[in-house]
Amino acid sequence: MNLQQNNEDLLDGGRRLPLVEDFYTIQGEGFHTGKPAYFIRLGGCDVGCRWCDAKMTWNPKLFPPTEVDTIVERACSYPAQAIVITGGEPSLYPLDYLTDALAKKGLQIFLETSGAHELSGHFDWICLSPKKQQPPVPSVFPKADELKVIIETPGDFAWAEENAAKVGERCRLYLQPEWSRYDGMIEAIVEYAKGNPQWNISVQTHKYMRIP
Numbered sequence: 001m002n003l004q005q006n007n008e009d010l011l012d013g014g015r016r017l018p019l020v021e022d023f024y025t026i027q028g029e030g031f032h033t034g035k036p037a038y039f040i041r042l043g044g045c046d047v048g049c050r051w052c053d054a055k056m057t058w059n060p061k062l063f064p065p066t067e068v069d070t071i072v073e074r075a076c077s078y079p080a081q082a083i084v085i086t087g088g089e090p091s092l093y094p095l096d097y098l099t100d101a102l103a104k105k106g107l108q109i110f111l112e113t114s115g116a117h118e119l120s121g122h123f124d125w126i127c128l129s130p131k132k133q134q135p136p137v138p139s140v141f142p143k144a145d146e147l148k149v150i151i152e153t154p155g156d157f158a159w160a161e162e163n164a165a166k167v168g169e170r171c172r173l174y175l176q177p178e179w180s181r182y183d184g185m186i187e188a189i190v191e192y193a194k195g196n197p198q199w200n201i202s203v204q205t206h207k208y209m210r211i212p
Contacts (some may be wrong), residue, residue, distance in 0.1 A: 014094035014120075016065035018043040020057050020087075024078045028206025030127055031146045031172050032110065038080035039212075040071060040098075045089040047114050047134045051152065051178050057088035072101045085121075086112040091140075095121030115140035130163045141166040148202055151185055152178040157192055160199070176202040 011017060020041040027035045044060030045052075056062075075083055083102050085095065091113045099121035102109050110125040115136025119126070128144035130136050144167045149160035157175075164173055175193060177185045182203075193199045206212065 010065050011093065012065075014097040015068050017068055017071070017093055017095075017098065018060045018063035018088075019066040019071060020054075020063050022071055022074060023212055024080055025212050026206060026209065027082075027084060027110075028204055028209070028211070029176065030148050030174055030202045032082070032125070033202065033205055035082055036080055037082040037084045037110070038075045038078055039084045039086060040075070042085070042087045042090045042093060044092050045087055046092070047089055047116050047131050049131055049133075049150075051150075051180060053179065054088070060088075060092075068098050068101060071098070072105065075102065075107070076105050080107070082108040082110060084110045084112060085123075089114055089116060091115065091117040091119055093120075095119075099123065113140070115144075119143060128163075128167070130159075132159060136163070138166075142168050144168070144171050146172045146174065148174040148176055150178050151175050151189055152181050153185075154188060164198075173199045174202040175199050176204070179204055179207065 020043045022040045024038050027033055027037045043057045043063035045058045099109050103122060108124045111123045112127045114131045115128045116134045118137055118139060125145045126143050127146040127148055128136060128140060129148045147163055147167050149163060160175060175189050177189055189201055193201050
């Protein structure tokens with residue numbers, strides 16, 4: 001049995017997923033900043049951003065597959081009306097079973113993804129955060145409701161515009177300073193947004209609030 005087949009068997013078509021953690025908190029970034037939401041964080045990522053603040057998620061072998069029905073049951077035990085599926089990189093996995101189960105409970109379903117792989121599942125909102133080392137697959141761009149580009153250096157503004165040219169007209173555009181470079185880049189980001197008002201600014205407010 002090859003590795004891919006073994007992985008598919010372990011996941012049972014998406015009825016089990018490698019869960020890192022799930023918790024109720026406040027969305028700290030992007031369009032839905034400030035919104036109470038239940039986060040489902042999946043393990044496994046092949047993008048590998050050097051400044052990633054969730055590197056513990058990268059190796060999916062550290063997170064044995066968890067029954068999706070159990071995850072959904074826990075999510076429904078909280079007053080959250082919105083669910084954020086994040087990672088790691090959630091597009092690595094079949095998400096139809098998870099999103100269908102959440103939708104049946106009347107919950108809004110948001111996805112955070114780099115777009116590095118084809119998407120599965122059904123979402124009310126897709127936040128696309130593209131990465132240079134593994135750019136999004138073309139099919140993801142028209143599905144994005146929100147484009148959130150991390151700005152680490154001045155050269156990243158060109159990368160932001162390159163991706164903005166590929167999303168739909170109704171997609172919201174955000175520039176977000178890389179956390180460790182906030183002091184060095186925020187002034188340039190503010191000036192760029194003032195000169196290019198199609199862009200909004202996102203900051204990681206959950207870090208200022210000291211919440212997960």
